[in-house]
Amino acid sequence: MAAPAIREIGEGDLDGLLALNNAFEAETSRLDTGSLRALVATAAFARMIGAPGQPPDALLIGLDEHADYDSVNYGWFRAREPHFLYIDRIVTAPHARGQGLARALYEAFFAWGRANGHHLATCEVNLVPPNPKSDAFHAALGFAEVGRATIKNGARTVRYLARAL
Template structure:
C-alpha cells in the first residue's frame, strides 16, 4: 500500500483529465487542450500511484514561466521567486490516505532547492475548511485574497517559506550537484515567438 510519486507519462493524460474533471467544485475543470498546455509547459508535473493505480497528480510552475493563470500573475506581482502549485487532485477514493501529503512533500523537496517560496490558492466559496486546515498544517499562510477573473471565484492566496532555500542558494547557486535523489526539472516547451 505504498505511495509512489513519479513524473507523468504522456499516455496518462486522458486519465488525468478525467480525474481532474471528476474532482468537484474545489478544482476548475479543464479540457484536453489545457491539460496539453500543462504537460508541455509545467516545470513540475508528477503523479501519485497507490497499489499500481493513478491516485492523484500535482502541477507546478516556476516564477520565471509564462504561465497564464490569473492567480499565478497575482503572486508574480508580489514575489520575485516562487514555485506555484497550479493544481493538485487526489482521487476521491484515496482522499485522507496520505496521497496529498506525499505529493506536497515531493513538490517541497523539488522547490526548496530552487525557490524561496511555494505559492498556491484555496478556493473559499466551496466549503474550504478542510483545504485551509491541510495547507495550514503544512506550513502555508494566507498572504491575501484574489477573485479570479472569468470564473468569479474568490481564493485565499497562500505562501510557504522554504527555510532550506537560502543555504542551498548560498552554497550551490544554480549548479546543484548531480545526485540521484535530486528531482530533475522537466524541460518545458518554449513558447513560440511571434513571427515563427
Template sequence: MALAIRDVREHDLDAVLALNNEAGTGILATDRARLRHLYEIAHYFRVAEQEGRIVGFLIAMRQEADYNSPNFRWFQAHYESFVYIDRIVIEQTMRGHGLGRIFYCDVQSYAEVRVPLLTCEVFLEPRNDQTVLFHGTMGFQEVGQQTMGQDGPKVSLLARELPSFPFVRERYLEQDGLPDVAWLAERQRPADLRGVSA
C-alpha cells in the same frame, strides 16, 4: 498495492484529464488543450500510480512559466522567485490516506533547492475548511485574497517560506550549481525540447 510517485508521461494525460474533471467543486474543470499546455510548461508534473492506475497528480511551475492563470499572475506581480502549485487532485477512494501530504512533501523537495517560496491558492467559495486547515498545517500563510475574474470564486493566496533555500543558495546556487544527481534533475518538458535535434 505499491504506490509510486513519478513524472507524468504523455500517455497519462487522458487519465489525468478524467481525474481532474471528476474532482468536484474544489478543482476547476479543464479540457484537453489546456491540460496539454500545462504538460508543456509545468516544471513539476507528477502522478501517483497504483497497480497501473493514476490515482492522483500535482502540477506546479516556476515564476517564469508562460501561464495566464489570474492566481499565478498575482504571485508573479508580488514575488520574484517561487514555485506555484496550480492543482492537486486525489482520486476519491484515495482521499484521507495521506497522499496529499506525500505530494506536498515531494513538491517541497523540488522547490526548496530552487526558490525561497512555495505558493498556491485555496477556494474560499464554496467554503472548504478541510482544505484551509490542511494548508495551515503544512506551514502556509495567507498573503492575499482575490476574486477570479468578474464573477469567479474568492480565493485565499497562500505562501510558505522554505527555510532550506538560503543554505542551498549560498552553498550551491551562488557557487557551482546543484550537484548532478538524478533526484535534483529538472523535468524534461516538451517545451524545453523544441528545436533540439538529436
C-alpha cells in the same frame, strides 16, 4: 506503510488525469486535453501517484515564476514575487483519500524546490465556495494567507497562501 511511488506525468497518463481533474473542477478548474498537455509541458513539476494504465490516485502540477501560463491566480503571485513556486493543482481521487498522498506529493514538491534553489511555495484555496478541508490541509503544512481576490465575475473568492521552503 510504504511511501507512495511518485512519478512524472507522461502522455499516456493524460486521459486519466483529465478525468480526475474535471471531477473536481469546482476546486481546480476544468481542462481539456490540449490545456492539460500545455500545462504539463510548462510545469516545473508535474507528478502523479498511480500505476500506468490504472486510474490515477493523485496529481500535483507546480510552476515556477518563468512559466508561460495565463492564470489570474498565478499572475497575482507573479506580480508580487520575483522567485516562487506555484501549486496550480493538487487532486486526490476519492478511492485514494486518507492515505497521505497529497502530503507526499507536496513534500516531494518542496524537496524538489529546495534542491532547485527555491525558497517560497505558493497556492490559492477557494474561500467562496468554501473549501475547509483544503484550508486545514494547507494550514497543517505551514501555509499562511498573503492576500485575497474575487475572481470569475464575483463567483469565486480565493485566499492566496505562501510558505517558506
